[in-house]
Structures are given as structure tokens and as C-alpha cells.
Amino acid sequence: MHSNEPPAAAELAYAQAVVSNTAAQIGSLDEEIVLLQTRLKQMEDERAALAIYHQRSLPILSPVRRMPPEILSEIFTRWRLSQVSRRWREIALSTPSLWSLVYVSGKRQADPLPMVQAQVQRARDLKIHFYGAQNGTGDATARIKLFTFLSEHSVRWEELFLRLTAELVPLLPPLRGRLPSLRRLSIIWHDERSQIGVDSVECFETAPFLEDVEFSSEFRYTPIPFPTDLLTSYRIQGSLESHQHILQMAPNIIEARVAITYGLDQPWPEPIGPTIDMLHLKRLYVTHIEILDYFRAPSLEEISMSTDKAASVVM
Numbered sequence: 001m002h003s004n005e006p007p008a009a010a011e012l013a014y015a016q017a018v019v020s021n022t023a024a025q026i027g028s029l030d031e032e033i034v035l036l037q038t039r040l041k042q043m044e045d046e047r048a049a050l051a052i053y054h055q056r057s058l059p060i061l062s063p064v065r066r067m068p069p070e071i072l073s074e075i076f077t078r079w080r081l082s083q084v085s086r087r088w089r090e091i092a093l094s095t096p097s098l099w100s101l102v103y104v105s106g107k108r109q110a111d112p113l114p115m116v117q118a119q120v121q122r123a124r125d126l127k128i129h130f131y132g133a134q135n136g137t138g139d140a141t142a143r144i145k146l147f148t149f150l151s152e153h154s155v156r157w158e159e160l161f162l163r164l165t166a167e168l169v170p171l172l173p174p175l176r177g178r179l180p181s182l183r184r185l186s187i188i189w190h191d192e193r194s195q196i197g198v199d200s201v202e203c204f205e206t207a208p209f210l211e212d213v214e215f216s217s218e219f220r221y222t223p224i225p226f227p228t229d230l231l232t233s234y235r236i237q238g239s240l241e242s243h244q245h246i247l248q249m250a251p252n253i254i255e256a257r258v259a260i261t262y263g264l265d266q267p268w269p270e271p272i273g274p275t276i277d278m279l280h281l282k283r284l285y286v287t288h289i290e291i292l293d294y295f296r297a298p299s300l301e302e303i304s305m306s307t308d309k310a311a312s313v314v315m
Contacts, residue, residue: 096124100158103129104146113146120150125158125181132165132190140167147171151178159184166194172203179207187224189217198222214257221262232280237261240269244294248276255283258291 092098099122104112120126128150132143144167151171158181162168185204189195195217204210205225212233215224221238228250235257236243243258256278268290281297287306 093122096122099123100125101127101129102150104143105131111142113142113149116146117149120153124156126150126153126156127159127161127184128157129159129161131163132168132194140165143167144171151175154178155180157182161186163188163190164194165190166196169194169198169201172201174203176203177206179204181209182207183209184212185210185226186214187216188214189219189222192219195219195222200224218261234258240291240294243291244276247278247295251277252280253278254280256281257285259285259287260291261287 099119102116102119102123104116130143130147130150132140132147143165147168148171151174154175155178157179160182161184164187182204185207187201200223202225205227208227209230210227211230213226213231214235216235216237218237221242223242228246230252231250232252232254234247234250234253234255236246237259238246239262240260243260247253247256247258268288271293275296276294278295278297280299281295282299282301284297284300284303285305286292286303289305
């Protein structure tokens, strides 16, 4: 087999047998290779399909999918949350607290009424932050319409933060007797014109659960009567007399900001009558140190006051 000499008769028979056997073995191996190649192709196809299924299944184990609805409600803003997926939309629409804060800014914007209407429908309790628009900006009429709509749901108000303009003042008296849930109230007068002809604002004195009040005006003091029995937080700009009148009827105040910005052209009067006891007061801010002569606060933990340089000193 390793030379070029012609084979003998005996060798020829052996060579034919070798060729026949090896041909058969090669044929058998070729058949096995075809089978293995076919099986390999099947396995490669199965692997590719499994890989796709695996990738599609991974998000199921995502921590976000297993996050409790109450946490999702806190993380995302209400409008975008409802657009992420059908499940998140269901969570958003079924979480009333997510829609409670109604914020109407003072900036010019497209008519917000349809959005606010949808929000009020989805909410339970309402926290109203409403900035009145300046007259002449083109938005005043729209804001009146919007505030009127919100007033129809005033029994659900828990909080009202209001930048008060002249156009909104006439809308407040109808709220009288319709604020059974109001706990926090903040009124900031927009400008001096908004107080022209307004001797007082009388609608909040029938809010039985009011706990936190803030009134601010750089122009003049306008009385806004309110109940004081449950009051724990007090932040008001006023005259010395107005503060005395209110605080002597508010025994449960824990924190107070007593700012005197009116009547400063007169000398400080000597304290007359009994000192006002503020037995639960823990934090106090005053614009004038003379105010301290009028109060007794045995539980006071922190006090801060203005200085001549408009800074604040904390003691």
C-alpha cells in the first residue's frame, strides 16, 4: 500500500476489502455528521428562541414591578405616572392622595380648568395653592372662573394657600360655613390695590378645625377673623394690638411668627393688663424684642428675632 508496485493477487483482495470498509465507515460518519448538524441547527434555533423569551421575561423580576402602589404614588408626579403603563395608570387613578394638591401658578398658561376638573374628580381631600393673576394680564377672568369651580368643592379643602388679588376678594364671602375640613390657611395679599375698600375678610371664622394660619401683607393690616381654639401654628403680619387680641384667645399655639409692620410710628406702649400666657409655645420669631414684654412662655425652646440689619438672631 506504500509503494507503486502492482499488488499481488492476495494483496489485491485485501486492498479491496480495506477500501470497501473505509468507504462504508466514511458514509456512516457522513450520515452522523448530517444528523449532528441538523440537531445543532435545531439547538441553535431553540437557543435563539429561549434567549428572546429570556430577555422578555427579565422585566417581570424588576423591582419596580414589585414596588407597592403607595410607594409608586409618592415617587412620580401624578400626570406622568398615569402615562407609563396601564398598571401604573390604574394605580394613579385609584390613589386619591396623589391628586390632592391643586397648584395654580401665577404664570400665564393655557386654560387649566379641564385639567383641574379631572384632578378634583380623582382626589378626595384637596390642598389648594392658588395664585391670583394680576388685573390686565388677560388671565384674571380665567382665574375667577377657576376659583369659582374650586369653591364648589370647598367642603373638601384641607389646605388653602392663596395669593389674594382684588378680583378674588369678592369670591371669599360665599365660603362662609362651607369649610368644615380646612386645617391650614395662608393668605398673601398681592399688592396694595387688592386691599382697597376691604375692611375685613369674613368667611374663615366658621372653619372649626383650623390649626395653622399665615397672613401676610406689606401694605396694611386687614382683619381676617378665624377660630383660635385648635390653633397651633401662627404666622401673621399685623399691629401690636391685633397680635394681642388674637394670641390671648389661642392657648394651644406651639410655634408663632409675630411680625409687627404697622403702627411703628408710635412709641411702644407699656404693657397693660395681664401678661398673655402661651404655655405650649416652643418656637417663637419676633420682629421686635419689645414684644417679649407682653408674653409668658415657660416651655419656649427656640427664639429668633430681627436685627437692625434685617438679619435673624437665634437663641
